[in-house]
Amino acid sequence: MGTVGLSFGSPTSGQGFDVASTVAQIQAASSAIENPWNSQLTTLQAQDTVFTSLGTDLSTLTSSIQALTDFEGVFSEKEGSSSNTNTVALTSAATTATAGSHTILVGQLATTSSSVSGTIANANDTLSGSVVISVDGKSQPPISADGDTLSQLAAAINSAGVGVAASVLTDTNGSRLSLVSSTSGAAGQLDLSASSLSDSGNSLGFTTQAGTDGSITVDGATLDVSSNTVTDAIPGVTLQLLAKSTGTAPVQIEITNDNTDAETAVNNFVQAYNKVANDLTAQAGNDASGNPAPLSGTTLLSQLQTALSGALFSGKGSGSINSLDQLGIEVESGTSGTLTLNSDTLDNALNSNFADVTGFFQNAGSFGQNFASTLNNLGTQAPDGAIFLAQQQNSSEESALKSDITNENALLATQKTQLTTELNQANQILQSIPSQLDEVNSIFDSITGFNPNQQE
Numbered sequence: 001m002g003t004v005g006l007s008f009g010s011p012t013s014g015q016g017f018d019v020a021s022t023v024a025q026i027q028a029a030s031s032a033i034e035n036p037w038n039s040q041l042t043t044l045q046a047q048d049t050v051f052t053s054l055g056t057d058l059s060t061l062t063s064s065i066q067a068l069t070d071f072e073g074v075f076s077e078k079e080g081s082s083s084n085t086n087t088v089a090l091t092s093a094a095t096t097a098t099a100g101s102h103t104i105l106v107g108q109l110a111t112t113s114s115s116v117s118g119t120i121a122n123a124n125d126t127l128s129g130s131v132v133i134s135v136d137g138k139s140q141p142p143i144s145a146d147g148d149t150l151s152q153l154a155a156a157i158n159s160a161g162v163g164v165a166a167s168v169l170t171d172t173n174g175s176r177l178s179l180v181s182s183t184s185g186a187a188g189q190l191d192l193s194a195s196s197l198s199d200s201g202n203s204l205g206f207t208t209q210a211g212t213d214g215s216i217t218v219d220g221a222t223l224d225v226s227s228n229t230v231t232d233a234i235p236g237v238t239l240q241l242l243a244k245s246t247g248t249a250p251v252q253i254e255i256t257n258d259n260t261d262a263e264t265a266v267n268n269f270v271q272a273y274n275k276v277a278n279d280l281t282a283q284a285g286n287d288a289s290g291n292p293a294p295l296s297g298t299t300l301l302s303q304l305q306t307a308l309s310g311a312l313f314s315g316k317g318s319g320s321i322n323s324l325d326q327l328g329i330e331v332e333s334g335t336s337g338t339l340t341l342n343s344d345t346l347d348n349a350l351n352s353n354f355a356d357v358t359g360f361f362q363n364a365g366s367f368g369q370n371f372a373s374t375l376n377n378l379g380t381q382a383p384d385g386a387i388f389l390a391q392q393q394n395s396s397e398e399s400a401l402k403s404d405i406t407n408e409n410a411l412l413a414t415q416k417t418q419l420t421t422e423l424n425q426a427n428q429i430l431q432s433i434p435s436q437l438d439e440v441n442s443i444f445d446s447i448t449g450f451n452p453n454q455q456e
Contacts, residue, residue: 016431019423027416034408041401044394046294051394054279054304055380055387061272062375067265068361069368074265075358077258080237088251089240091229097236099257099354103250105217106241110228112184113211115192116169116176118204123168123175124149127204129196133179135163136187145197150177164190179206185213185226214241217250259350262357267341270329273308274338280305281336300390307374307386309337315370318359321349324367327357 067073076095082088088104126149130142140162145153154166154177164179177197181188192206214225218233225233228241237255245251283295284305295301312324312331321327328345332338349357361368379385 016427017423019420019427022423023416023419026419027412030415031408031412034405037401037405037408041398041405043294044398044401047298048391048394050279050283050294051380051387051391054276057272057275057279058375058379058387061269061276062372062379064265064269064272065361065368065372065375068269069372071362074258074261075354075362077261078236079256079258081254081256083252083254085242087241087243087245088253089242090253091238091240093238093255094236097234097255099255102219102234102253102255103217104233104239104253105248105250106243106245107215107217107222108212109241109244110185110214110225111210111212113181113188113190113209115179115190115206115208117178117197117206119174119176120150120199120204121174123151123170125199127153127197127199129198131157131192131197132194133157133162133164134191134194135181135183136189137191139191139194150175153177163188177204181211183211183226184228185211187211187226216241257350257354259347259354262350263343263346266327266329266346267343270339270341276308277336277338280308284335300386303386304378305337307378311371311374312339314374315367316363316365318363318366319356320353321356321360327360 072095078093078097078099080090080093082090087106126147127145130144132142133140143156143160150168154168157164157166163182165182167178169176169178179190181190188211190208192208195206197204214228216223216225216233223233230239230241233239280301283293283301285293287293327349328342330340332340360366377384377386380388382388
């Protein structure tokens with residue numbers, strides 16, 4: 001602790017000294033014990049900031065590798081095309097679809113059964129009777145039309161949920177009630193023969209169109225289809241039949257792997273890895289002010305760098321793919337250890353060895369699975385992530401330092417009160433010395449008759 005000097009001139013001058021300034025000097029010397037604590041706390045808090053940023057970037061890297069190791073992710077995505085979209089359109093190819101080529105002939109489109117009533121001149125006429133709807137031979141309860149207009153009756157039918165969609169058709173001749181089966185093909189056949197709908201006593205009969213199944217030939221196998229939207233002819237593929245095939249020329253359906261999304265996912269992985277690699281490189285040097293970065297020289301920094309760089313060359317290969325460079329991914333020369341990606345090399349690998357590329361990321365013990373496991377031990381994941389453990393240790397040390405600083409500040413506050421009281425008392429004594437000396441001189445003069453201040 002440093003020394004504090006008092007400056008009050010001659011002891012008999014009555015000048016005294018500046019109590020507040022003196023207390024402040026003593027307090028500054030006493031509080032010096034907190035300097036290393038505050039310095040250590042600043043260092044720990046700077047590390048916390050790095051931990052947060054680095055944890056976020058490691059989380060992004062984890063997500064990028066998960067996109068490649070997910071069995072239902074980008075490597076399972078499929079694309080499809082049709083050689084004649086006027087006859088057969090390919091609506092979707094799910095992840096369950098298998099890449100391959102198929103031939104399709106459309107022998108007959110499926111039709112949907114429908115019925116239309118007779119025409120009434122005035123759509124606002126009130127009706128009587130009831131409508132009895134039968135779908136595929138199953139009659140539904142009668143729906144009363146008494147007092148309803150055509151629009152009201154259509155709404156009542158739709159609300160009843162009897163397997164048809166009702167609407168009102170209007171032209172220059174008048175209005176009619178239209179019913180369309182909710183089930184396409186032969187299974188949705190309508191029958192309204194039991195209906196007794198009438199307008200002003202005039203019976204309104206129904207004209208019904210039959211529903212029929214369609215027919216397609218897939219890879220030589222003939223299939224009956226109840227709908228023109230076909231979901232089960234080719235597993236995982238949805239087809240839309242648009243027209244009957246002309247002649248015997250089949251439509252070619254191609255199901256392919258989705259290279260585009262796979263290439264995007266690999267590029268995302270490379271970018272995410274480079275972000276983390278650059279983060280770690282920055283921590284190995286000095287900051288903008290020339291001071292060591294918060295993690296410089298720490299065991300954690302060395303652990304992260306070693307684990308990540310090592311994970312790039314670990315894990316089993318798959319078939320013809322045994323290393324990242326076969327996918328166009330190479331480590332740049334220099335100290336950063338960042339990656340570069342050759343998109344042409346990756347595209348060629350996907351086109352020629354898609355299954356092996358998938359296995360390189362997804363097989364047990366593969367590069368992808370091993371890399372993902374490595375990341376699980378590095379980030380902010382509780383309870384074993386390296387950054388998580390470092391954050392916990394810092395938090396404990398920071399709590400202890402803050403407690404020490406708080407306790408020391410409490411002692412300093414007590415000291416300030418005591419010092420201020422004691423030094424005020426001392427200052428009062430110093431300031432009173434001249435008057436006390438005058439009293440002594442006065443007493444001495446009264447006894448001896450001598451006054452040192454009197455002029456001869």
